[in-house]
Amino acid sequence: MNLPNRLTLLRILILPLILLFMLPLPGDVFAGWNAFVTGPGPLVALLLFALASLTDWLDGHIARSRGLVTKLGAFLDPIADKMLVLTVFIVLVERGRISSIVPIVVLLREFGVSGIRMLAAERGIVIAAGWLGKVKTVTQLIALHLILLECGLAGLPGAGTGVPATLIPILTWLGNLALLVSVVMTIWSGLDYFVKNRSVLGDGTS
Numbered sequence: 001m002n003l004p005n006r007l008t009l010l011r012i013l014i015l016p017l018i019l020l021f022m023l024p025l026p027g028d029v030f031a032g033w034n035a036f037v038t039g040p041g042p043l044v045a046l047l048l049f050a051l052a053s054l055t056d057w058l059d060g061h062i063a064r065s066r067g068l069v070t071k072l073g074a075f076l077d078p079i080a081d082k083m084l085v086l087t088v089f090i091v092l093v094e095r096g097r098i099s100s101i102v103p104i105v106v107l108l109r110e111f112g113v114s115g116i117r118m119l120a121a122e123r124g125i126v127i128a129a130g131w132l133g134k135v136k137t138v139t140q141l142i143a144l145h146l147i148l149l150e151c152g153l154a155g156l157p158g159a160g161t162g163v164p165a166t167l168i169p170i171l172t173w174l175g176n177l178a179l180l181v182s183v184v185m186t187i188w189s190g191l192d193y194f195v196k197n198r199s200v201l202g203d204g205t206s
Contacts, residue, residue, distance in 0.1 A: 007059035021045040043152030109190035132189035143178035
């Protein structure tokens with residue numbers, strides 16, 4: 001397994017750690033740990049998420065610049081990206097920070113795009129990733145970084161005073177704005193993908 005694929009695998013392996021620092025564990029025995037998780041724990045999750053996001057850029061850059069693009073990498077990379085984004089979105093729903101509409105929109109878009117790609121692959125057609133899809137991913141990552149930072153700062157002791165008290169409402173506003181933009185870009189990129197590749201949905205007889 002080459003370096004880009006190892007970085008992609010690392011991104012997948014980071015996911016359980018993000019969950020560990022975001023979701024409380026069942027049982028009274030974990031009360032102390034859960035207090036940390038519901039407090040500043042998201043700050044650790046933010047660092048892990050930032051690392052995972054970095055590997056997303058790094059593995060693609062290395063693969064292209066060194067000619068290490070493989071079928072395994074082409075298969076794993078988009079799956080790792082979707083797992084990363086959807087995992088954190090769903091965790092934020094569980095924590096009550098965002099609406100479940102957000103991951104539902106993301107899921108519907110990805111199912112639709114994946115379906116079109118599978119149909120295209122059966123006909124030997126390769127559909128290149130469009131710029132709207134890349135913008136969609138960037139907006140999602142920005143929104144998630146902002147919201148994780150907000151959740152972490154809000155869980156710090158004395159968060160209601162000093163710098164956190166001033167910064168948290170700003171982060172909440174920026175996070176909500178970025179989240180709205182990401183949802184719009186998710187829908188827009190999905191519709192654009194469908195329109196541009198609607199010929200793939202034909203019966204293939206013409």
